Amino acid sequence: MKSPVRVTVTGAAGQIGYSLLFRIASGDMLGNDQPVILQLLDITPAMEALEGVRMELDDCAFPLLAGVTCTDDPNAGFKDADYALLVGARARGPGMERKDLLEANAQIFSVQGKAINDHASRNVKVLVVGNPANTNALIAQRNAPDIDPRNFTAMMRLDHNRAMTQLAQKTGSSINDISHMTVWGNHSATQYPDLFNTHVGGKPAMDQVDQEWYETIFIPTVQQRGAAIIKARGASSAASAANAAIDHIRSWALGTPADEWVSMGVYSDGSYGIAEGLIYSFPCRCANGDWEIVQGLDVGDFSRERMRATEQELSEERDAVKHLLP
Numbered sequence: 001m002k003s004p005v006r007v008t009v010t011g012a013a014g015q016i017g018y019s020l021l022f023r024i025a026s027g028d029m030l031g032n033d034q035p036v037i038l039q040l041l042d043i044t045p046a047m048e049a050l051e052g053v054r055m056e057l058d059d060c061a062f063p064l065l066a067g068v069t070c071t072d073d074p075n076a077g078f079k080d081a082d083y084a085l086l087v088g089a090r091a092r093g094p095g096m097e098r099k100d101l102l103e104a105n106a107q108i109f110s111v112q113g114k115a116i117n118d119h120a121s122r123n124v125k126v127l128v129v130g131n132p133a134n135t136n137a138l139i140a141q142r143n144a145p146d147i148d149p150r151n152f153t154a155m156m157r158l159d160h161n162r163a164m165t166q167l168a169q170k171t172g173s174s175i176n177d178i179s180h181m182t183v184w185g186n187h188s189a190t191q192y193p194d195l196f197n198t199h200v201g202g203k204p205a206m207d208q209v210d211q212e213w214y215e216t217i218f219i220p221t222v223q224q225r226g227a228a229i230i231k232a233r234g235a236s237s238a239a240s241a242a243n244a245a246i247d248h249i250r251s252w253a254l255g256t257p258a259d260e261w262v263s264m265g266v267y268s269d270g271s272y273g274i275a276e277g278l279i280y281s282f283p284c285r286c287a288n289g290d291w292e293i294v295q296g297l298d299v300g301d302f303s304r305e306r307m308r309a310t311e312q313e314l315s316e317e318r319d320a321v322k323h324l325l326p
């Protein structure tokens, strides 16, 4: 049996937390041979509810769960963390864009970035889920100067999974037939789900759908899916968000299949002409606990324009929080 790894989850008493923790503890995220210690962080008024979640975790008698701590202190919450899932933040309501949350949530990520810098493992893998996820990841990363910036990522896997299903349903195929999906940019309404390199049943997706559906149905449906769920449920996506967080960390830690990639919000190194240092979603291959941006994909004028628009939005978000970026 491997020795346990420490997984910090913030906002652990919230909606996503409730769908996420039990799957981490059951081995869905890191494999069924990897014991975990859960370090649950939330704010002081949520401590009683969090205690209830801990009681339920106990009551599952998970063989892989080697310990659970609950705290409202970020310094304790991130102590020696090997993985950190930053979920805790306000969620948007109807009629809001995710960037409307910047002011309410940005401070959380500067405090937590500093706590990660001071207390987490030097190899900690950080996934930011709380919105606006990419810019919150940038804030955390910039407040953790002693950690490799590549270790800070933002969740785009929900968008990636949404795009896979929309395409499978349109083409009457199984999700297992879809490969090489890419969602570029920001987890926002400017994100660009790109089918030009995607395959359905091993053949180019764009030969199997028409351009009009792609432009007027597919792209807006994926871009607006979060809002559609808020409208229908009266609350933002939770189980599918937790599932995407599991998928993101699992790919990063355990690798992507040969010749396949996933979409991850990662530190831009200037690939595809995207400004260095933004947390931008690229197609990524993962192996040996590391990720790399897939190079050399076909990017025509249609794609280039949309990749730039979402980059521009991320630059504006970055400028809006520059007081929090050391």
Ligand SMILES: NC(=O)c1ccc[n+]([C@@H]2O[C@H](COP(=O)([O-])OP(=O)(O)OC[C@H]3O[C@@H](n4cnc5c(N)ncnc54)[C@H](O)[C@@H]3O)[C@@H](O)[C@H]2O)c1
Pocket: 010, 011, 012, 013, 014, 015, 016, 017, 041, 042, 043, 046, 087, 088, 089, 090, 091, 092, 108, 128, 129, 130, 131, 133, 155, 156, 158, 159, 187, 236, 237, 238, 241
């Ligand atoms: N990136 C994505 O794809 C994606 C998908 C779904 C939701 N989200 C975002 O995830 C976040 C959480 O969503 P939810 O539905 O679980 O919300 P929720 O309101 O149910 O839970 C949020 C939890 O965070 C806690 N929290 C607030 N401030 C905190 C702090 N400083 N430290 C630790 N915990 C803190 C709250 O007390 C609460 O328990 C929201 O910002 C939402 O918009 C992102």
Ligand SMILES: O=C(O)C[C@H](O)C(=O)O
Pocket: 091, 092, 098, 131, 158, 225, 226, 227, 229, 230, 236, 237, 241
């Ligand atoms: O849309 C939201 O605000 C929640 C989440 O980011 C989502 O995409 O479902």
